[in-house]
Amino acid sequence: METILSVHDLQKTFRLSKKQQKLEKDHKTCKVAVNGLDFEAYRGEVFALLGPNGAGKTTTLRMISTLIKPDSGDCIVDGASVVKEPGLVRSKIGFLTSELKLEDFFTPNYLFDFFSDLHGVPQQERIVRKDKLFGTFGIDQFAEVKVANLSTGMKQKTSIAISLVHNPDIIIFDEPTNGLDVITAKTVTDFLLSLKEEGKTVIVSTHIFSLVEKLADRVGIIINGRMASCGTLAAITAEKCLEDVFFDIYVKEAGSDEK
Amino acid sequence: MKNNLNTIIKKELSRFFMDKKLLLTTAILPGLMIYIIYTLMGGMFSSILQTDENYVYKIKAVHSSENTENFFSQAGLSFTEIGANELDDAKQDITDGRLDLCIVFPESFDTAVSAYDIADGTPAPEIQLYYNSGETASLESFQTANALFDAYENSMINKFDVNTSEAVYDLANGTDLMSRIMTSIVPMLFLTLLFSGCCSIAPDFIAGEKERGTIATLLVTPMKRSSLALGKIISMSVMTLLSGISSFLGVALSFPKLANMGDDTNIFDFSALGIPEYAVLLLLVLSVVLVLISLLSVVSAQATTVKESSTAIGPLNIVVMIIGIAGGYMGATDANVLTSLVPIYNFAKCMSAMLCGTVDMANIIVAILSNLVYTALCTWLLTKMFNSEKIMFPN
Ligand SMILES: Nc1ncnc2c1ncn2[C@@H]1O[C@H](COP(=O)(O)OP(=O)(O)OP(=O)(O)O)[C@@H](O)[C@H]1O
Ligand SMILES: [Mg+2]
Secondary structure (H helix, E strand, C coil), X not given: CCEEEXXXXXXXXXXXXXXXXXXXXXXXXXXXXXXEEEEEEECCCEEEEECCCCCCHHHHHHHHCCCCCCCEEXXXXXXXXXXXXXHHHHHHEEEECCCCCCCCCCCHHHHHHHHHHHHCCCHHHHHHHHHHHHXXXXXXHHCCCCHHHCCHHHHHHHHHHHHXXXXXCEEEEECCCCCCCHHHHHHHXXXXXXXXXXXXEEEEEECCHHHHHHHCCEEEEEECCEEEEEEEHHHHCCCCCHHHHHHHHHHHHHHHHHC | CHHHHHHHHHHHHHHHHHCHHHHHHHHHHHHHHHHHHHHHHHHHHHHHHCCCCCCCCCEEEECCCHHHHHHHHHCCCCCEEECHHHHHHHHHHHHHCCCCEEEECCCCHHHHHHHCCHHHCCCCCCCEEEECCCCHHHHHHHHHHHHXXXXXXXXXXXXXXXXXXXXXXXXXXXXXXXXXXXXXXXXXXXXXXXXXXXXXXXHHHHHHHHHHCHHHHHHCCCCCHHHHHHHHHHHHHHHHHHHHHHHHHHHHHHHHHHHECCCCCECCCHHHCCHHHHHHHHHHHHHHHHHHHHHHHHHHHCCCCHHHHHHHHHHHHHHHHHHHHHHHHHCCCCCCCHXXXXXXXXXXXXXXXXXXXXXXXXXXXXXXXXXXXXXXXXXXXXXXXXXXXXXXXXX
C-alpha cells in the first residue's frame, strides 16, 4: 500500500491567553494540544481520527493543511512537507472544517469560479467539475442564491463543492457531519465514500463512533494529543465493539495522565 | 501568481459594489454631505459678510453740514438730520440694529473747518461716528463714512493723508486669518472624510473576514499571502478613493459657493489651481488613501472582531486629525522637505499650501513617494500577519 500522508512526531503547544488560562486546571500557561503524534494514511482509504473533545484532532488537521505550523515534527503530504513547502501542500489537499466559512455576499456559482481561479483550474476543467459537483449536491437549485440566504445544509454542500474545485487527491474533513440533519449528513457520508471509490484519500476527524464504523478503513484513536491506538477498523474491533475499545483505552490513558 | 492578485481585487470590488449599504455610506454619502455642509457654510458666511447690494444705509446726522452732505450724496450716501437731543435715542437704535450710523458734526462744521489753521495748535474740529461693529451694514457704513471723510479732508486741505485706508487694511487682515483657517480646515475635512471611508471598509474587509471565518477559507488555497494583502489593500484603496472622489466632487462643486463669499473676500487663490494641479492633488489624495487604508488594515488585522477593530481605530482617528490640523495650519509656511516625510502631515501640508496658491513640487513628490513607501511597509506587515497563526487563528 502506498503511503500518501505520513505524520512524524508532530508536536504543538499553545501559549494560553489570560482568559484561556482561567479555564484550565492549575491555571497552566501552556496547553500541549498535540504531543508527539505519529501515523500514516494510505492512498485510496478513509482514515478516521477518533477522539474526545480537546483531544487535538482539529489541531492535527490544521497542521496537516498548513493553517498552523507544528512546533516540531513534520507531515509529508504526497511527498510535500508542510514545514518546507506549505504552498505545494495546499495545492494537493482539499481541507474542510466548519470554521471555514463562505462569504455571505456571493452565490455558490461565483464562489466556485473564484476559488477555481485561486487554484488555477483551467476553464474547460472547471465547467466539467462544476457540473459534476453541483449535480451531486443539488447545488444547481440554488447556484444563484447568495450564501447569506442558504440553509446550513446548503452552505455545507457548497463548502464541500468549493473545497474540491481543484480535484485534490487528499481530502481532509474535520467533523464532516457536525450540525447537519440526518439527510444532509447521509449525503455527505455517501459522497465521501464515492470519493474513496474514485481512489481519493479521505482523512476525517470525529467523535462519533457510528460515523467511523460506516466510513473508515483505518482508525486512529487520539487522546490528549497522543495516538493511543491505530489500525484497521477490522483489527481494532475484532474482539469488542468500537465503543468499548475506545472507553477501555480512554480509561487507561486518563489514568496514566493522572500520575 | 499575478492572476491571484487580480482575482482578489475583482472579488473584493464586486463585493463592494454588491453591498448597497456599504456603497451608499462610503461612495455616495461623503460627497453629498460635504456638498451640503459647504454650501450651507458658504451661504452662512456670505450672509454674514455681505449685505444686499441695493441696501441703503440708515444714517443720521447731528448738526449736519451742507458741504459734507453734498460730498456724501456724490458717493450715494444720504443722511437725515436730527437734533442733538435725539442723539441718545439714535445710539440705542444703532445698538439694536435699527440704525447703521450716526454722525455728530461740531456746530457750524463748514466754517470751523475753513477757519482752522494747523499751525494754530488748537485741536481740529472733531467728527464723531457712532456705529455697531456687530452689524455688517453698520460696520460697512462706518468704514465708508470714515473713508469719505478722509477723502473730504484731503480735498479740503489738499494734503496727503497716510492713514486713509486704515480700515481697509483691517479688513484685509481679517481675510488672511479667515483664509488661513479655511486652508487648514479643508485638508482636515478631506482627511476626516477619507478616514471615515476607511473606517467603514477596513474593519469589515479585514477583521470582518476573520470574524466570519472567511479568511481561513482563502488561506487554505495555494494563493500567496502577499497577493492577498496587496489585493486587499489595492481594492480597499479603490473603494476609499471612490469615497474620496465623492468628497472631492462635493468640495469642487461647492467651492465656488464657498469661495465667493463676499466681493472682496476671496478665500482661496484658485488662479493657481488648473487641471495639472488638480491632477497632482488627486495623486496626493491617492497616496494618503493608500497610507490610511494600509495602516487601518494592519490595525484591523490584529483584532478578532469588527467591533474590536473599530474600537482600536478610534484613538487613531484622533491622532490623524491632530496631525492633519497641524499640517493644514503649517501648510502655508512650512516649506521644509523633511517634514513632507511625515505621513498624514505631508498630505495636509501640501494640500493647504496648494489652496494658498503654492504648488511646491519638491514637497509634493517627497510626500507622494514617502506615502508609497509607508504603504509598501504596511503591506509587508499585513502579509506577515496573514502568515501568523497567532493572529489569524487565535483560538
Ligand atoms: N489557538 C489555540 N490557543 C490555545 N489553545 C488552543 C488553541 N487551539 C486549540 N487549543 C487547545 O488545544 C486542545 C486541542 O484542541 P483541538 O481543537 O485540537 O481539539 P479537538 O480534538 O478538535 O476537540 P473538539 O472535539 O472539541 O473539536 C484543546 O484543549 C484546545 O483548548
Ligand atoms: Mg475539533
